[in-house]
Amino acid sequence: xxxxxxxxxxxxxxxxxxxxxxxxxxxxxxxxxxxxxxxxxxxxxxxxxxxxxxxxxxxxxxxxxxxxxxxxxxxxxxxxxxxxxxxxxxxxxxxxxxxxxxxxxxxxxxxxxxxxxxxxxxxxxxxxxxxxxxxxxxxxxxxxxxxxxxxxxxxxxxxxxxxxxxxxxxxxxxxxxxxxxxxxxxxxxxxxxxxxxxxxxxxxxxxxxxxxxxxxxxxxxxxxxxxxxxxxxxxxxxxxxxxxxxxxxxxxxxxxxxxxxxxxxxxxxxxxxxxxxxxxxxxxxxxxxx
Numbered sequence: 001x002x003x004x005x006x007x008x009x010x011x012x013x014x015x016x017x018x019x020x021x022x023x024x025x026x027x028x029x030x031x032x033x034x035x036x037x038x039x040x041x042x043x044x045x046x047x048x049x050x051x052x053x054x055x056x057x058x059x060x061x062x063x064x065x066x067x068x069x070x071x072x073x074x075x076x077x078x079x080x081x082x083x084x085x086x087x088x089x090x091x092x093x094x095x096x097x098x099x100x101x102x103x104x105x106x107x108x109x110x111x112x113x114x115x116x117x118x119x120x121x122x123x124x125x126x127x128x129x130x131x132x133x134x135x136x137x138x139x140x141x142x143x144x145x146x147x148x149x150x151x152x153x154x155x156x157x158x159x160x161x162x163x164x165x166x167x168x169x170x171x172x173x174x175x176x177x178x179x180x181x182x183x184x185x186x187x188x189x190x191x192x193x194x195x196x197x198x199x200x201x202x203x204x205x206x207x208x209x210x211x212x213x214x215x216x217x218x219x220x221x222x223x224x225x226x227x228x229x230x231x232x233x234x235x236x237x238x239x240x241x242x243x244x245x246x247x248x249x250x251x252x253x254x255x256x257x258x259x260x261x262x263x264x265x266x267x268x269x270x271x272x273x274x275x276x277x278x279x280x281x282x283x284x285x286x287x288x289x290x
Contacts, residue, residue, distance in 0.1 A: 033170075034050070037167050039166070049067055080233060081131070123223070126259065128232045132213045139215035149208075153203045179203070246287065
């Protein structure tokens, strides 16, 4: 998917490169700078996928096209939210409501789960947060203000390194803040640049055409492989106590703890208590966790 999306971005960029002079909203422009923005500190991604700085050939007035490119079957609007991005998007009331909703849902689900087919177990470290445009297994439909929707789409509140990204190794102010949405597929590239330019949508108009869901994907420690899938920021996380050599777990009220911190704690405790990780019977599992 990521490779296909990269090809789509490249296809749009190549159309502009082949049409150095182009028509947009009744005016003729010449491209001066074009490229994919990257944060000035090298971390994360801005909202702009393709930055074009052009000049009106008649007036020399500048035009910035900062395109957020979305494949027509896209789903993710925000990927693996961390605390900084979460607070850039949502107000305090929304933060509290979202957290309490998922905390109540997860409290009804066991943290340690026996896997009879492999005679092993998983231990839920917590869950990563995403914003999507469609429901998922563990998700909540959001009722957002226009300001929150625009922040998700455009990124006006991003940190300065992402907002003022580099394009071709030069920093451009607000280059990482998208000002147009471009939704298309690979076949659209063959229709040419004039067609592509007509597909550009103002974020304010686009914002009301889609739904927004806050979705979680669990990060699990797997006993048979003795690992988990990386140091992800966990919107909801678990913690535990040991009583009479039995691990007693619950969900924490802390948000956005890194997965490695929880994973290493439970991994080391399982080793310390000499619990079997493979060929575990149901009775043995029941004696390990409460």
